[in-house]
Amino acid sequence: MVIFLAWTPFQTGLFNGQMLDFERPIFWAAILACGMGVLWFAAYFKQVRLEDQRDWLAVAVLLLPLSYVVSLAGAASHYLAMNMVVIQGVQAILFITGLYLLRHPVGNRIIQAAMMAVSYLIVGFGLLHWFGQGKTAGAIAQWFSNTVANGIYTNAVMTDSNGLRLTSVFQYANTYAAFLMAFLFAAVFFITSSRKAYAQAFHSFMLVPIIVSLLLTLSRGGLVMLPVAFVLLLLFLKPAQQILWMVHLGVAGAASLLISKPVTDLGLQLNESFSGSGALKGWGYVLGVSALVGLLGWAIQRYAAPVLENAFHKWSDRKGSTLWIPIGSVVLGGLLIALFIGTSLKNLLPDNLNTRLDNINFNQHSVLERFTFYKDAMKVVGDYPIFGAGGGAWAALYEQYQNNPYTSRQAHNFFLQYFIEVGIVGFLIFMSFILYIFYKYIRGYFKSGEAQQRSHFLYMIVVLSILLHSILDFNMSYVFIGILVFLGLGGMAAAMDHQPVTRLKLSPSTAKGVYAALAGIGLILLLITSIRYVQASSAALDARQVAKTSTSFEEIKTALEKDLKIRSSHPDSVLLLSSLYSTAYQQTQDEGFYSQLIALLNNALEDEPYNKAMLSRLMQAYELKGQQDKAFALLTSHAYKFNWDIEWHEKIINQAFELGYQSLGAGALDAKDKYFREGIATFRHVQEGVEHLKTLPEGQMQGRPFEITPTMILNAGKMNYMINEPEQASSVLALGLQEDLSQPLQQDIAAWYMAALQKQEQGDPDLMNKLKQVDPTAEERIQSWSQLQF
Structure with a gap:
């Protein structure tokens, strides 16, 4: 039987699942990572002895994805949790590859050059959008990204309550700020460590575009964490190098501030109405000043650096010599901040940045909201303490634990979010892994010579900068950022001094067998899972496209079933197929369609018990059959998961009255009282919530509407x-x-x-x-x- 549906899928909101748009590139990245893993086996397997502490780190990193596998048992969302297992597997492969590849000078130089080249391309990509040339950038990006719409990369310049903010490829200004912070310090490092004049000039040239881009993100977190990361990195440098870092950043920073106002104003105008002459003028500011700073950077390295090295040569050998300049920089930084915030000097800044600086305080709404996220996150940890609530748990659970009706699918703190997902056990494994690498790297750094120190310091810069900023935001939720960090950790571990493990002595054949069993099986499972998930995601996307043009039930269903045979609770496909069954049942009154609708939703909700859209769809299904009591029972039994959803509570109150009134008319007084008392209890809950919202600190936003x-x-x-x-x-x-x-x-x-x-x-x-x-x-x-x- 061929059925044609009279339906309008776009009006039901079925095609706004953003995760579906992004998940396929993640799985392709996993497949490519598995390919790298196979190449690693071919190139380095003979070198594995498990006699060196570095080799054992290649084993220890496997515990990170394993902790996510363990957390699947109590996962709040099986779909999100499995995605995180795949992502953790990718990061583990990148770490292992970096651990071995980056020991070799040639491989190390190639990777470092690639990292810097990619970072500079991302900076240029962002500025193209700022100057209104999104079509040009989109024509490039469409070859490797599915986020290009109408020829323009989506949200490379985002808009929020602060106005336009530059995001480049990240589509989120704060994560772009973390990325820029890391590669700003990386650029300065290469200026001061390179021996070739063209390298010094080129990296100096890039300082202005990076700093200007950082200012255009309007990221308060970036501005707060930048001096913290800077001071910590200075501790690894000799006094002469510390001064050079400060000089280069000072020159580039002053030059960037001088052009920040016209560049900001031009960008705001060009994103409103493009003008070729305006874009040319904007590029003229950036490129002209960058060229000047590039020339000055080369001159500083050519003439001032040798003088400073000679002047501070003896002082560098003194104990504690690396502390004085960082301490002085903290004092100087504090004075500069006070000048920019408390004097007319701030008028040099663009108005939007000026406003953001004025709002840096602990009573500012974003700060108060983050504190609320952190407190709510600890509530989740309290309920899932040992093994966590699985990958993506915050996104699935936060509405149940939130203090007020905010909307945030991220906890804005990577470490807390990790704690929620894998519990105490997984978090201790992760922190032990990270801290051990930092400890061994830092210890080896200060024992080694200058050339060896320089060889892997880029990885320390990237990892430290991003992880520091991740205390305030969710940068590690970006797979690209996670790859950078774990590759960087591999680079830091590669620089560790060779130290045998005396207590664990294994024969070479045993070592290879153990490692082949652990890494090989994990690699095969990850590859199979990733391939199948690419197939599932592709089928889901195909189904969306078919549903836009076809009204054939069988045609759309066939595409969806390809996905659901692999991932039975894939949310987008479950919702779309349930809509098909619902429409088919309403048009044909065929009980078979209704049975399949109920079975589909109940099966999916076993894996996705906190999916509000699926719960709502199941309630609608019960209402189709006039089973109002079942719909109401579902509504009330899941109300605790959505404490601040006023529509959910209003529906409970209204349905409680309708069902209670019907029971009253039928003479079922006990049922009447039961329904009425549930409705009254919900009304009191709403009253208590409204009163609670009055106690929020001044300056903290309430979030979504919540009122009687x-x-x-x-x-x-x-x-x-x-x-x-x-x-x-x-x-x-x-x-x-x-x-x-x-x-x-x-x-x-x-x-x-x-x-x-x-x-x-x-x-x-x-x-x-x-x-x-x-x-x-x-x-x-x-x-x-x-x-x-x-």
């Missing part, structure tokens, strides 16, 4: 009245009384309020007169209600 509506007041008051609680009914209905009684809803609230007063042998003559003016039958209705017995 007139309909909720009317139904809650009527329910109190019908369980013979007239005093509570009158107090509830009084909340909805208004001077204007022209609307029927307001008239009903006032009339029921008067009935509740009469039950208490009280009255309100003025209100009665107002009611009678707009509704001559009001008094008769009130009298009849007051005489009802329940």
